[in-house]
Amino acid sequence: MTNSTHRAAGKRLPDGVSEKIGGLGVRFLGWGLDYEGSTRSSAIIRIGLGFLLWGRYANDLLPFKHPFGLETVYCLTFFGLTTLMIVGLWARTATFLTGLFGLFTYYYVGHVFGHEPYTHHHTYWLGIATFYCALTPCGRSFSVDRWLAVRKAHKDGTPPPPERGNLLGLRLIVLQLSAMYFWTAYDKTFWGFLSGSRLEQIFVNYYVGSNAGIWMKYGFAFAAAAILITLLEYALAFGLPFTKTRRWLLIPGLLMHSAFYVMLPVATYSATIVLLYLAYFDADRVHRFIDQLAGNDRALPRLDHTDG
Amino acid sequence: MLFIFLGPFYRQVLGGTSYVFRPWIMFTDRGVGIFVVDFRERKADGSEVRIDYMRALGYGDTPHRQRPKSLWRITSWEGVLRIGDQLCRALGEGRDIRVYSQRADKDGWKVHHAATENLCARSSTAE
Numbered sequence: 220m221t222n223s224t225h226r227a228a229g230k231r232l233p234d235g236v237s238e239k240i241g242g243l244g245v246r247f248l249g250w251g252l253d254y255e256g257s258t259r260s261s262a263i264i265r266i267g268l269g270f271l272l273w274g275r276y277a278n279d280l281l282p283f284k285h286p287f288g289l290e291t292v293y294c295l296t297f298f299g300l301t302t303l304m305i306v307g308l309w310a311r312t313a314t315f316l317t318g319l320f321g322l323f324t325y326y327y328v329g330h331v332f333g334h335e336p337y338t339h340h341h342t343y344w345l346g347i348a349t350f351y352c353a354l355t356p357c358g359r360s361f362s363v364d365r366w367l368a369v370r371k372a373h374k375d376g377t378p379p380p381p382e383r384g385n386l387l388g389l390r391l392i393v394l395q396l397s398a399m400y401f402w403t404a405y406d407k408t409f410w411g412f413l414s415g416s417r418l419e420q421i422f423v424n425y426y427v428g429s430n431a432g433i434w435m436k437y438g439f440a441f442a443a444a445a446i447l448i449t450l451l452e453y454a455l456a457f458g459l460p461f462t463k464t465r466r467w468l469l470i471p472g473l474l475m476h477s478a479f480y481v482m483l484p485v486a487t488y489s490a491t492i493v494l495l496y497l498a499y500f501d502a503d504r505v506h507r508f509i510d511q512l513a514g515n516d517r518a519l520p521r522l523d524h525t526d527g
Numbered sequence: 528m529l530f531i532f533l534g535p536f537y538r539q540v541l542g543g544t545s546y547v548f549r550p551w552i553m554f555t556d557r558g559v560g561i562f563v564v565d566f567r568e569r570k571a572d573g574s575e576v577r578i579d580y581m582r583a584l585g586y587g588d589t590p591h592r593q594r595p596k597s598l599w600r601i602t603s604w605e606g607v608l609r610i611g612d613q614l615c616r617a618l619g620e621g622r623d624i625r626v627y628s629q630r631a632d633k634d635g636w637k638v639h640h641a642a643t644e645n646l647c648a649r650s651s652t653a654e
Binding site: 251326330338340343394395398399401402403405406409411414417419420422423424425427428429430431432435483 | 528532535539546547551552553555562563564598599632633
């Protein structure tokens with residue numbers, strides 16, 4: 220109901236509420252759609268995702284493992300696109316097509332064709348994150364495209380093109396991470412998990428087997444871990460996007476994913492999420508940090524934007 | 528954005544099944560159905576002594592991953608009974624072997640068996 224409808228019914232929204240809601244909405248849209256900054260973060264994500272895609276799929280998609288025909292085309296397309304993505308030649312287009320390839324692999328090969336190992340969360344992340352990365356000018360930094368552009372600028376006697384652009388894709392990655400953390404915490408919010416039993420069962424399944432013996436005496440430790448993980452994931456969902464809360468949550472988040480990576484068969488999931496944490500940080504700050512590491516103290520022009 | 532946040536809502540809250548929307552559920556079924564067993568020998572005075580069934584069956588020094596899967600990860604009551612039979616044969620006649628077992632369920636551990644019968648008496652009856 221609009222404000223006018225409420226007034227007509229004798230009810231009124233408190234003064235300024237609708238303006239505040241509208242203002243928040245405009246700010247949120249601006250946070251997403253108007254985010255402009257250095258392209259170095261998205262380039263690092265581009266390259267990292269390329270290697271993670273190789274880590275997950277390369278062994279499966281070696282052409283000699285498949286009958287000659289359409290599957291050969293599928294395999295060679297994977298290697299061709301990911302190579303272009305990593306080296307950064309026609310980088311944004313290659314990344315976009317690789318994202319489509321990853322989502323095709325997840326949806327069609329995984330769900331429609333029925334190849335179950337491709338239907339998991341880690342394969343979804345590889346596809347969707349690559350697609351989001353293509354919604355940034357991820358080829359403007361750390362790429363053959365960049366090298367060619369700089370070389371051309373030198374020849375023409377002009378300044379090299381700025382490593383800047385609209386970074387909507389990074390905002391979508393942030394939103395996707397928050398959604399994942401919230402819903403996976405929601406999935407754990409039931410007695411079977413919070414009591415520690417599910418963690419204990421997973422531990423028994425992978426580590427000690429049915430002859431668990433003395434390990435069944437540590438239920439309290441599993442309960443504590445289960446509650447901690449669930450609370451942390453809720454906190455990560457709401458706290459990582461904001462600078463003030465991120466400083467407290469970053470290390471625990473990284474430690475949690477490291478523990479998952481080492482202790483459970485999560486394939487490329489943890490490594491992908493740790494890489495994508497880069498999307499939380501202000502892209503210009505990342506750019507300056509890399510400059511500092513390289514001993515280059517040139518300052519970037521500061522833009523009037525917020526990072527959440 | 529609706530797809531990102533409401534897709535899982537459709538799957539996880541409303542129970543939708545369309546694979547177009549990604550639910551964020553992980554390791555949901557891992558470990559479910561596994562049995563944890565505690566074999567014990569009941570003495571004449573009623574006291575019970577725990578039996579390490581892996582050691583009793585000769586796999587005590589075998590690395591975990593090289594042990595037979597049917598012994599390492601028991602996933603059925605029949606599997607428990609088979610191990611009980613092997614223990615009775617391995618330990619000799621006249622033993623009173625009992626088993627306490629729990630089965631992993633999504634809601635937690637469920638007590639499956641609580642030493643109500645002598646497995647060796649069951650084995651000798653079956654023979």
